[in-house]
Amino acid sequence: MTELLPLYDKTHECLMCHKTFTSKKARSRFVKMIKFDTDFCPLYSTEGVNPLYYYVKVCPHCGFSFSDDFLPFFAPGSKEVITEKVCNNWVSQDFGGERNVQSAIQTLKLAAYCGTLKKEKHINLAGLYIRLAWLYREIDNQEQELRFTNLALKEYMESYSTDDYKGTQVTEVRMFYLIGELSRRTNKIDQATRYFSKVIENQKNTTEATTVEMAKERWHEIREMQK
Structure with a gap:
């Protein structure tokens, strides 16, 4: 009988170039959450896997990075900007394998940059920034944690003032x-x-x-x- 591994490959279609690629996802039975911090940061057992590491999908073909929360449509002109600033400068990298905290931080920053250029909803950008704050807390980098907490706060306040969180789980x-x-x-x-x-x-x-x-x-x- 084949041993069940903590991570499995899931196929995604890039929202930008529409090519398919695989990215790892954590099996829920291997995710062992201990508790939540006061800002809802989930604290996981070191014996299991951290699903936060696999929140972002990075297209190895064009570099566009996104989460499942990203909307499929692009603001007028944003595809051209993403092509110029991301795709044309993309040095092929593959984030589809197992990740550590540093590579997870890199993927979240890529998604935040792509999401900003795409003019993604404030609530989705806030979700990326708060996860960056959580991962910097994990490695005890207080300066970067504070930086991304501030960015998350700004996006949550924008989301509240524009009502773009409505229809989400928030x-x-x-x-x-x-x-x-x-x-x-x-x-x-x-x-x-x-x-x-x-x-x-x-x-x-x-x-x-x-x-x-x-x-x-x-x-x-x-x-x-x-x-």
Whole structure:
């Protein structure tokens, strides 16, 4: 009987050049999550695999990098810009094999660059930046973690103001909490308090009791710190 491996090959079609390629994906039975951090960063057991490493698909043919959340359509003129800035400069690399934290960071940066040129939704860019912050936390690079936390916060606030998160898995209550928590982590304490308060004010209108409790905990932590 063939031994089941933690990673398997999944075939993708590049959104940009439409060529097919394979990229590794983690089998769920090998993913062992221990807990979530206060910004929803999943903490995985070292015995298993980290699915964050395989969030981004990198086309080996043209270099366009994307996640499953990317929309299939491109803003007018964006394909030409991507061709000029990404595809024409692409030195063929294959990210389709097993990845470590450094190669995962590289793929997320490629996707963030491609997503920005594509004019991808703010909520999707925020997802890339927050994952970069999480991976830099994993290797204890506080400067880069702070940099990408700030970028994620900016995109979440843009997403909230333009409503482009609607129709995704991110609810309004979760959006309020994320803005509050990323504000707290970047020392924007007044803004953090304001958004945690919004979560608490909405507690009767949501089924997300865990998020409400987390907001209350953060709110009390801030109050204690200010005494």
